[in-house]
C-alpha cells in the first residue's frame with residue numbers, strides 16, 4: 251500500500267552556550283527554534299476505526315513531541331555537562347530551567363538527540379522519516395533516517 255509522510259511543525263525558545271567554541275556562540279545566547287517532524291507510514295484502511303484514512307493522528311504526534319521535546323526544552327538554558335562546577339552553579343542561580351547535556355548543544359547534536367527521543371515513542375507501524383531543526387531564519391540542521399541506517 252502507499253506510504254505517506256506527515257510533517258508537523260513546533261516552536262520553542264532555548265538558550266545555549268558552546269563551550270570552547272572560537273566565536274560568539276561560546277557566550278550564552280538564545281534562539282527561537284523551529285522543529286519539523288516528519289513521520290512515514292501507511293494510511294489505515296478500516297471503516298470501523300476512528301482513525302480510518304490516517305497514517306497517524308496529528309494530535310497524537312503533537313502530544314509525543316510536546317512531551318518529549320518541547321515541554322522539556324522550552325525556555326531552558328542548555329549547556330554542556332563538561333562545563334565547570336562554578337559555571338553550572340552560577341547559571342543555576344540565574345534560572346530554574348537549566349539542562350546539562352552530555353554533548354555540546356549544537357543544532358547537530360540536539361537534532362540527533364531529538365531523533366532518538368521521538369523515534370522510541372512512535373507506534374510500531376510508524377517510522378521517523380526526518381527532522382529539521384531551524385536555529386535561525388537562515389540556518390538549520392536535518393536528520394534523515396536513511397542517512398543513519
Ligand SMILES: [Zn+2]
Pocket residue numbers: 266275279280281
Ligand atoms: Zn546558538
